[in-house]
Amino acid sequence: MPYTATRSIDDTVVAITGASAGIGAATARTLVDAGARVVLGARRTDRLTALVEELGEQNAVAVPGDVRDPEYNDALVAAAVDRWGRLDTVIANAGIGAYGGILDLDDTLLREMVETNYLATVWTVRSAVRRFRAQGDGGDIVIVSSVAGFRGGADEAVYAGTKFAQVGLGGSLDRELRAEGIRVTLICPAGTSTEFAIGAGREEGSPELDAYLRPGDVAHAARVVLEQSRSVRTTVWQLWSAQQQS
Incomplete structure (x- = not known):
């Protein structure tokens, strides 16, 4: 039986961080296919520009910048409001990773990892919640x-x-937040074949990547979560490739 949504996300507005490649870019494509409009956040301007051209300027807008800056996250939300009058969803996807023992990675990289993966998520959420509360x-x-x-x-x-x-x-x-009608979902994939940690513990073209999830698998999970009835919330969704050892 084909997948059938229980709620349309047509014309909803979604801000996505880490949108220049991998899971973020795949999610943008998947949601635009479902009728959503997307605000794309990432540091790589050239990648964002190319993705907007692919998706169409009527469907996407790029806001280049560093998600570790709280003011940048406010700008991401403001771009959604300026372009389409509202924000319906934020997807905090920006993240970096590197593999190595606790003494193997330098201080700068470790700090960037903590700031990008955790603190930036906090800033993204805070900016979105302020807007959601204003919309009511x-x-x-x-x-x-x-x-x-x-x-x-x-x-x-x-x-x-x-x-x-x-x-x-x-x-x-x-x-x-759930009493305010704000749903919060954690999508937690296992290994995914992206640029993640390439050169920092993973090698491009490595055979092990063939057994990993694809970015589109994670993007589909995000779409399903958003297309659920508003009477339903999914708090945690873990994904593993059928081929990857758990």
Whole structure:
């Protein structure tokens, strides 16, 4: 039986961080296919520009910048309001990772990982919640975390710590915001074949990537969550490839 949505997201407005590649770009494509309009956030202006050209300027707008800056997240929300008059969903997807023992990675990289994966998620959520409350009709917060947020692994202690923090944030926000009609969902994929950690523990073209999830698998999960009836909320969705060892 084909998948059938229980709620249309046609003409809804979705802001996506980390949208220049991988899961973020795949999610933008999937949601535009479902009729949504997207605000694309990331640091790589050239990638965002190309994605807007692909999706069409009537469907997408790019806001280049650094998600670690709280003011940037406000600008991302403002772009949605300026262009389409509202914001319905924010997808906090920006993230970086690197593999190595606790003494193997330099201080600068570790700080960037914590700030990008956790603090930036907080700033993105805060900007969106302010807008949702101003609109007064609820909204959706989707945090793209990881199965590493439930079970740490060797050589990924700091990365896993940031994902545990996202899981704690999402669970607490669900309890805080659901009475206002703001749904909070954690989408937690296992290994996904993207640019993630390439050159920092993963190698491009590595055979192990063939057994991983594809970005579109995670994007589909985001679409399903948003197309659920407003009477339903999904708090945690873990995804594993059928081929990857858990």
